[in-house]
Amino acid sequence: MAEIDCGARSTREINAELKQWIQRGETDIVVRHPGARHNLAVAILSPARVRLEGSAGYFCAGLIDGPTIEISGSAGWGLAESMMNGRVVVEGNAGNGAAAAIRGGTVVIHGDAAARLGASMKGGLVIVGGNCGYMAGFMAQKGTLIVCGDAGEAFADSMYATTCFVGGRIADLGTDAVLAEPTAEDIAFVDDALAAWLPPAIRGKRPPAREFRKVVAGRKLWNFDHREWKLWQEAL
Amino acid sequence: MCGIVGYLDRTNNEHAPVGCVILGMLDALGCRGPDSAGVAVFGPSSPERFAVRVKLGDHGDFAGRAEQVFGVAQSCGAAGALSTTGPYLRLEIDTAADPRKLAGAIENLHPEIEVVSIGCKLEIVKQVGSPRHLDESYGVSKFQGTHGLGHTRLSTESRVDLSHSQPFWAHGRPDLAIVHNGHITNYHQLRRRYEQHGVRFYTENDSEVIAIYLAGQLSKGAGLACAFQAMLRELDGSFSCLAATAEEFGFVKDPFAFKPLVFAETDRFVALATEEIALRSALPGDYVVREAQVKEWRVWQR
Numbered sequence: 075m076a077e078i079d080c081g082a083r084s085t086r087e088i089n090a091e092l093k094q095w096i097q098r099g100e101t102d103i104v105v106r107h108p109g110a111r112h113n114l115a116v117a118i119l120s121p122a123r124v125r126l127e128g129s130a131g132y133f134c135a136g137l138i139d140g141p142t143i144e145i146s147g148s149a150g151w152g153l154a155e156s157m158m159n160g161r162v163v164v165e166g167n168a169g170n171g172a173a174a175a176i177r178g179g180t181v182v183i184h185g186d187a188a189a190r191l192g193a194s195m196k197g198g199l200v201i202v203g204g205n206c207g208y209m210a211g212f213m214a215q216k217g218t219l220i221v222c223g224d225a226g227e228a229f230a231d232s233m234y235a236t237t238c239f240v241g242g243r244i245a246d247l248g249t250d251a252v253l254a255e256p257t258a259e260d261i262a263f264v265d266d267a268l269a270a271w272l273p274p275a276i277r278g279k280r281p282p283a284r285e286f287r288k289v290v291a292g293r294k295l296w297n298f299d300h301r302e303w304k305l306w307q308e309a310l
Numbered sequence: 311m312c313g314i315v316g317y318l319d320r321t322n323n324e325h326a327p328v329g330c331v332i333l334g335m336l337d338a339l340g341c342r343g344p345d346s347a348g349v350a351v352f353g354p355s356s357p358e359r360f361a362v363r364v365k366l367g368d369h370g371d372f373a374g375r376a377e378q379v380f381g382v383a384q385s386c387g388a389a390g391a392l393s394t395t396g397p398y399l400r401l402e403i404d405t406a407a408d409p410r411k412l413a414g415a416i417e418n419l420h421p422e423i424e425v426v427s428i429g430c431k432l433e434i435v436k437q438v439g440s441p442r443h444l445d446e447s448y449g450v451s452k453f454q455g456t457h458g459l460g461h462t463r464l465s466t467e468s469r470v471d472l473s474h475s476q477p478f479w480a481h482g483r484p485d486l487a488i489v490h491n492g493h494i495t496n497y498h499q500l501r502r503r504y505e506q507h508g509v510r511f512y513t514e515n516d517s518e519v520i521a522i523y524l525a526g527q528l529s530k531g532a533g534l535a536c537a538f539q540a541m542l543r544e545l546d547g548s549f550s551c552l553a554a555t556a557e558e559f560g561f562v563k564d565p566f567a568f569k570p571l572v573f574a575e576t577d578r579f580v581a582l583a584t585e586e587i588a589l590r591s592a593l594p595g596d597y598v599v600r601e602a603q604v605k606e607w608r609v610w611q612r
Contacts, residue, residue, distance in 0.1 A: 150570075150572075166598060185600075186601075190567070207567065208565075226603060
């Protein structure tokens with residue numbers, strides 16, 4: 075296992091050292107004292123495991139393809155933005171726009187997520203152990219969004235084809251977001267995902283998979299229809 | 311951009327190193343806006359006197375103006391403890407003086423003169439330039455007290471000078487200060503309404519209206535909590551806003567989460583900042599940080 079101590083070093087130096095270790099074949103790297111710096115562990119394209127002992131700032135684990143990034147503290151805005159594949163696990167809370175525009179992989183937040191979680195996601199799996207804020211799943215296109223706690227206002231607004239599951243209360247559904255009946259496969263999928271990704275201490279406080287509500291796109295915004303002008307006026 | 315920070319000591323210590331903590335946090339956010347920086351520190355309470363801080367002007371004869379200001383202050387009440395640093399004057403005056411009349415009398419001396427803060431506890435210092443220079447100019451790291459606010463500015467809509475810097479004092483109301491990151495989009499409408507009622511605006515900075523708005527709410531007898539809820543109804547745009555009085559300290563966040571704001575709450579302190587890096591740089595230890603949600607507001611009592 076390799077260790078990187080951030081100390082007073084610049085983000086560029088830390089990221090360069092991370093990549094050097096990975097190039098040398100190291101598969102397990104611990105980053106100490108990240109101090110909520112921005113842009114840590116970005117654009118890593120190999121399946122190494124990187125553990126940040128502390129909090130990350132903005133855009134942590136962005137543009138990655140393959141690695142596992144663990145953050146023992148919290149993460150700032152734009153966590154795992156546009157990731158292609160890999161796993162990102164935050165043991166604390168996440169800021170706005172977590173997992174925005176991801177194309178694949180898995181993002182897990184043990185605590186709460188702030189606004190615009192999974193906005194415009196185009197694939198992958200997002201799991202939040204706590205609550206999520208305003209406008210989660212906005213214009214999301216593919217993949218699955220699971221929120222174990224409560225969801226904020228305008229949930230799943232203007233969505234294309236992401237499937238959402240919420241264990242707690244939904245403050246209100248966004249434009250064209252509708253509730254759907256979960257199938258037996260859905261329930262099994264949520265159950266497996268929570269078992270695989272959330273620690274028992276968090277999972278134990280949340281409702282069982284069969285009680286999660288399923289939210290999908292009503293598909294009314296997929297094609298313009300002048301008879302539904304009112305709906306279009308309300309859509310952003 | 312802009313960076314805002316707030317810190318409340320919860321150890322019942324009137325001499326907590328608030329200036330040092332606020333500066334440490336601001337320093338970590340300096341890259342968010344190097345145009346100007348300022349702090350508002352609520353010091354140990356002194357019920358018998360107001361601390362008055364005055365901007366003497368942008369240029370000119372500061373020594374002469376300082377003498378005039380002190381003369382006017384003496385005519386309003388028992389004044390003393392006069393000191394000046396560059397364009398900044400500080401004096402103390404008996405709380406029997408009416409703060410609104412005192413500020414008016416001082417500001418009548420010269421169009422560039424502005425009272426920056428009045429309060430039994432509140433002391434605001436601000437200037438053009440990055441947070442780093444605040445300590446050199448005013449020794450902010452030695453400021454002690456119970457809580458405080460800080461701001462580092464990236465100007466987007468109004469000029470860069472001392473008056474347009476934050477924190478803003480709610481002119482006329484002792485011990486109320488705000489810092490704001492964002493834009494108030496119904497600023498002109500609100501400003502017109504206030505000006506029709508005779509309220510004077512000192513700057514073209516939209517954040518100024520928040521201080522005036524909160525002062526109005528508090529003068530109706532509301533606490534900060536009620537004032538924040540009213541603000542969510544009446545102010546449009548993006549705002550992560552922190553406000554503090556001698557007794558209360560809190561934040562309010564707009565309905566769209568356009569601007570960042572994180573906070574940490576422990577037995578020892580409450581800390582608020584635009585980015586977590588500010589908290590981690592200035593406050594060691596193990597604590598949980600959370601991003602404020604839309605329309606969220608919190609108020610802590612000192």
